[in-house]
Amino acid sequence: MKIQTILAAGAMTVAAVAAQNAQAGAVLDGIKAKGFVQCGVNTGLPGFSAANAEGKWEGIDVDVCRAAAAAVFGDANAVQYTPLTAAQRFTALQSGEIDILSRNTTATTTRDAKLGLTFVGINYYDGQGFLIPKALGVSSATELDGATVCVEPGTTTELNLADYFRAKGMSFEPVVIENINEATAAFFSGRCDVYTTDASGLASIRTQMAENPADYVILPEIISKEPLGPVVAQGDEQWSDVVRWAFAAMVEAEEYGVTMENVDDMKANSTNPGIQRLLGVSPGMGEALGLDEAWAYNIVKQVGNYGESYEKNVTAKLGLERGLNALWTDGGLQYAWPVR
Amino acid sequence: MSENAKLPPLPTGTFSERAVAWSKKNLFDGWFNTLLTLGSIAFLVWLIPPIVEWAIINATLAPSIEACAEATGACWGFVNANLRLILFGTYPFEEQWRPLLAMILLMGIICGSLGAVKYPSLRKAIIPMWVIGVPIIAILMWGGVFGLTYVQNSYWGGLPLTLILSSIGVIFAFPFGLLLALGRQSHMPAIKTVSVVYIEVIRGVPLITVLFMASVMFPLFLPDGVTIDKLLRAQIGIILFTAAYLAEVFRGGLQAVPRGQFEAGDSLALSYWQSMRLIILPQALRLVIPPTVNSFISMFKDTTLVVIIGLFDFLGTVKLALRSDPAWTKYYVEGYAFAAAIFFLICFSMAKYSAYLEKELRKGEQR
Numbered sequence: 067m068k069i070q071t072i073l074a075a076g077a078m079t080v081a082a083v084a085a086q087n088a089q090a091g092a093v094l095d096g097i098k099a100k101g102f103v104q105c106g107v108n109t110g111l112p113g114f115s116a117a118n119a120e121g122k123w124e125g126i127d128v129d130v131c132r133a134a135a136a137a138v139f140g141d142a143n144a145v146q147y148t149p150l151t152a153a154q155r156f157t158a159l160q161s162g163e164i165d166i167l168s169r170n171t172t173a174t175t176t177r178d179a180k181l182g183l184t185f186v187g188i189n190y191y192d193g194q195g196f197l198i199p200k201a202l203g204v205s206s207a208t209e210l211d212g213a214t215v216c217v218e219p220g221t222t223t224e225l226n227l228a229d230y231f232r233a234k235g236m237s238f239e240p241v242v243i244e245n246i247n248e249a250t251a252a253f254f255s256g257r258c259d260v261y262t263t264d265a266s267g268l269a270s271i272r273t274q275m276a277e278n279p280a281d282y283v284i285l286p287e288i289i290s291k292e293p294l295g296p297v298v299a300q301g302d303e304q305w306s307d308v309v310r311w312a313f314a315a316m317v318e319a320e321e322y323g324v325t326m327e328n329v330d331d332m333k334a335n336s337t338n339p340g341i342q343r344l345l346g347v348s349p350g351m352g353e354a355l356g357l358d359e360a361w362a363y364n365i366v367k368q369v370g371n372y373g374e375s376y377e378k379n380v381t382a383k384l385g386l387e388r389g390l391n392a393l394w395t396d397g398g399l400q401y402a403w404p405v406r
Numbered sequence: 407m408s409e410n411a412k413l414p415p416l417p418t419g420t421f422s423e424r425a426v427a428w429s430k431k432n433l434f435d436g437w438f439n440t441l442l443t444l445g446s447i448a449f450l451v452w453l454i455p456p457i458v459e460w461a462i463i464n465a466t467l468a469p470s471i472e473a474c475a476e477a478t479g480a481c482w483g484f485v486n487a488n489l490r491l492i493l494f495g496t497y498p499f500e501e502q503w504r505p506l507l508a509m510i511l512l513m514g515i516i517c518g519s520l521g522a523v524k525y526p527s528l529r530k531a532i533i534p535m536w537v538i539g540v541p542i543i544a545i546l547m548w549g550g551v552f553g554l555t556y557v558q559n560s561y562w563g564g565l566p567l568t569l570i571l572s573s574i575g576v577i578f579a580f581p582f583g584l585l586l587a588l589g590r591q592s593h594m595p596a597i598k599t600v601s602v603v604y605i606e607v608i609r610g611v612p613l614i615t616v617l618f619m620a621s622v623m624f625p626l627f628l629p630d631g632v633t634i635d636k637l638l639r640a641q642i643g644i645i646l647f648t649a650a651y652l653a654e655v656f657r658g659g660l661q662a663v664p665r666g667q668f669e670a671g672d673s674l675a676l677s678y679w680q681s682m683r684l685i686i687l688p689q690a691l692r693l694v695i696p697p698t699v700n701s702f703i704s705m706f707k708d709t710t711l712v713v714i715i716g717l718f719d720f721l722g723t724v725k726l727a728l729r730s731d732p733a734w735t736k737y738y739v740e741g742y743a744f745a746a747a748i749f750f751l752i753c754f755s756m757a758k759y760s761a762y763l764e765k766e767l768r769k770g771e772q773r
Contacts, residue, residue, distance in 0.1 A: 109718075109722075109726070110725060110730075112730070113732075116726075117727075119488050119490070119730055119731075120490070120491070121491050121496040121502075122499065146560065148716070149716045149718070150716045151716050153618070154621055154622055157621075157622050160626070161626065163625065247728065247738045251738075270732050273732075274735055383732055384732060
């Protein structure tokens with residue numbers, strides 16, 4: 067805890083200095099000068115950011131960085147990746163080692179306000195849940211009094227767990243294990259009664275790691291809100307706008323039904339003024355952001371719309387349905403600010 | 407004592423007679439040893455067949471998730487399918503011949519340097535080999551010149567990274583540790599104090615703390631916009647850490663050299679550095695070969711800790727491969743077993759070499 071306090075204090079000092087020194091557009095100018103976006107990603111979380119067998123980074127978090135690169139350079143591959151641990155991620159952003167942090171990071175007040183960061187969108191709505199063996203005979207998290215719980219340290223997960231049990235007046239015994247493989251192995255070998263992490267993680271662990279997935283259930287209670295999204299450092303509003311709207315364009319493209327496949331056709335033939343604005347047929351949006359008019363066209367053409375990215379990464383790798391991450395028109399929470 | 411007197415008497419009798427005699431003497435010598443022998447045999451019988459069955463008989467090498475799901479034994483297909491990811495990490499796929507070449511070159515230089523004990527003609531080549539070899543390795547890994555595309559070192563990983571971190575670590579930590587050891591023995595109070603404080607502070611914290619500080623705290627103290635490379639920070643952390651431990655090893659060697667040897671140097675009117683180089687260090691270093699190699703082995707294994715600062719050493723790339731596809735995640739035993747085998751191979755070779763080195767250098771004492 068002490069280290070964290072020191073770190074936070076250090077981070078705040080740096081953030082204050084950085085805010086004074088930074089001029090508008092400094093980060094974006096730097097990115098343009100070096101010719102690529104430096105993107106901080108997870109060291110390995112399938113569906114979000116993980117290296118494939120060829121060592122290439124893939125996932126919906128990776129796609130946000132690719133979209134930003136496509137918007138700035140017209141080339142989604144103009145990205146360099148820095149894998150970061152949970153402890154390093156904010157320092158890397160504050161010190162300028164990376165331009166954008168897209169690493170399943172929960173947006174919270176402290177991070178946004180105190181650490182000098184700007185959350186520019188939410189690309190995955192998650193929440194913390196509980197996975198238990200059916201044999202435990204529990205159907206609700208309120209019956210978990212006295213349970214041993216396997217949990218990974220250093221995340222909001224651990225804090226939420228303590229908050230939830232305290233609020234319900236229940237006790238629990240934490241089994242803290244740093245590594246996800248070991249933590250899940252401990253759970254499936256019966257070392258603890260409950261495994262807790264974000265619901266997306268629970269679903270994939272249940273399908274991929276359990277001998278017989280049907281022997282395990284995810285309890286209905288979701289005990290926390292985990293809005294995960296890309297983060298940039300405060301101080302360059304122009305750059306935060308680019309990332310914010312690059313992601314918004316992906317969602318907006320899905321709303322309009324513009325896909326990687328039909329984007330050329332849409333650009334040539336669509337009479338919908340919204341689509342024409344998005345794809346740069348009627349100019350103005352690119353200019354407003356200081357980008358090429360084809361910025362959103364390049365994103366959709368090279369990265370795909372939000373639904374395609376989700377399908378390709380989260381559904382294919384983790385077998386998760388859209389759920390909260392469906393478009394607002396389908397009862398989900400993904401609601402893009404209008405590009406106009 | 408003559409060499410021959412140490413040899414046991416020549417064995418007599420037929421092979422089976424000798425075998426019985428040998429087992430009686432070594433395995434069934436009294437009831438306690440008999441019990442131990444039988445217990446060990448039972449343990450091995452209980453342990454080995456299931457391992458062989460799992461690792462070889464029922465295992466599959468086919469690089470497909472389906473084949474692994476069907477196999478009842480080990481899924482070596484995981485290693486097979488992800489071999490390049492495990493060996494080279496996220497280094498660009500088409501360019502992976504570069505780290506391969508760099509790794510071979512580095513191994514060549516290391517073997518060449520180690521072989522100098524046996525082939526004295528190589529001795530003069532050691533320094534040129536490193537002076538020419540290291541820049542070539544750097545060019546291969548980084549690129550950016552001679553038409554090679556530039557590859558940031560956040561993409562380096564796997565076995566080349568482990569070898570680079572540990573060999574560069576050894577090369578720099580050795581002289582630095584030596585200086586610290588001499589500093590600690592020094593009669594000049596300032597140098598002595600600095601050395602003692604440095605050694606004790608570094609030995610008082612775990613390597614993981616040093617790496618963590620280098621990676622998380624240090625960048626916060628740099629001026630805005632200045633970043634020092636993550637890999638470089640880790641490498642320096644490893645060097646500083648290892649040097650402190652080596653310094654204590656060397657101090658042990660220096661203290662074991664008899665006082666008269668120092669006085670002999672003085673009486674020949676040799677300068678401090680001359681007497682160190684010609685008289686003291688050759689004796690002191692030879693005495694501490696086993697603990698020095700011990701330090702190197704432990705440093706080699708400690709490089710796996712860089713995973714906590716987001717660098718993928720060889721063990722890190724195994725973990726990376728496990729997460730490359732959730733379907734592979736459950737085959738972590740195979741992944742870690744593979745990593746363990748490679749680590750064992752390297753560490754065992756180091757230990758064997760150290761034993762050989764001791765024998766070679768002690769030839770002068772055998773009369």
